[in-house]
Amino acid sequence: MSANTPEMLDAWRMVAARRSFEGRLPLSAMTRLRDLLVDTEGEARFQIEFDHDSLQVPYVELRIDAELPLTCQRSLQRFLLPVSIVQRLGLVRDEADEAALPPEYEALLVPEDGMLRLAELVEDELVLSVPVVPMSPGSEAVEREWPAQEEELAKASPFAALSSLKKN
Template identity: 70%
Template sequence: MEGRLPLSALTRLQASLLDTEGFVEYSLDFDTDELKVPYVELKIDTELPLLCQRTLERFLLPVRMVQRLGLIREEADEAALPEGYEPLLMPEDGMLRASELVEDELILAVPVVPMAPGTEAIERDWPAPQEERDAANPFAQLSSLKKN
């Protein structure tokens, strides 16, 4: 199953976005693995409009992900999922909503502090101000005792 959603349709995600211009392309592939574990493989391709917290300018965060979700009916079944599977608790009515799955994954993909690529700090360790470096060191006299 493939689809395309406007960002404006993802209401829970909107609070994290600068605007809702754009679309999300996704695909859902349902299958069972060699251990007979049912899963859905979710593929997402989009660009999220965010506000860079360093420059306060709009930028597009590319999001391209493939997530394998193991379908479980009870939380206790989570422990039986193979490594690499994220648990997905099936709704009681058994109906998965593609838009909710896509929105959940995109919410998790938004960084806590969005920063546009290329805006990394040039100097992360700030040098001490010159007046601190020039200040008299009260322990300087002890160094002469150490030499003797």
């Protein structure tokens, strides 16, 4: 993480102070994300802003930009998936408070001590952005029919042996 960005922050103090941070986090430092990537070359750039909205809902807004190295499942080649995330997380103390959040907010359950790890917030959002089946934007789907030979069809038919008995 960047030298000027603290590793852990008190969420409630940051909201009261309306603080914001920005930094860079190497992909190699994200252990959960690492398993989804081809390699760990590169970094994620992030901005985190703590505040409360007009309804006095405390939130943290994340802006993350990264290029994730993935394997295309069509071509099996490495490609970089550009990721640009803007996510507003409503800070809640209890799961019951989640229902009171505006619809455009995702809930973030803050631990009792109020401490949040910035690297974990960034990594969580990047893990969620990885597609289930990664495909390079330039790759084309293989849409071709491969007709079976008549010999194969005859062998595959369970009635092929009966047709030979009928001819005799």
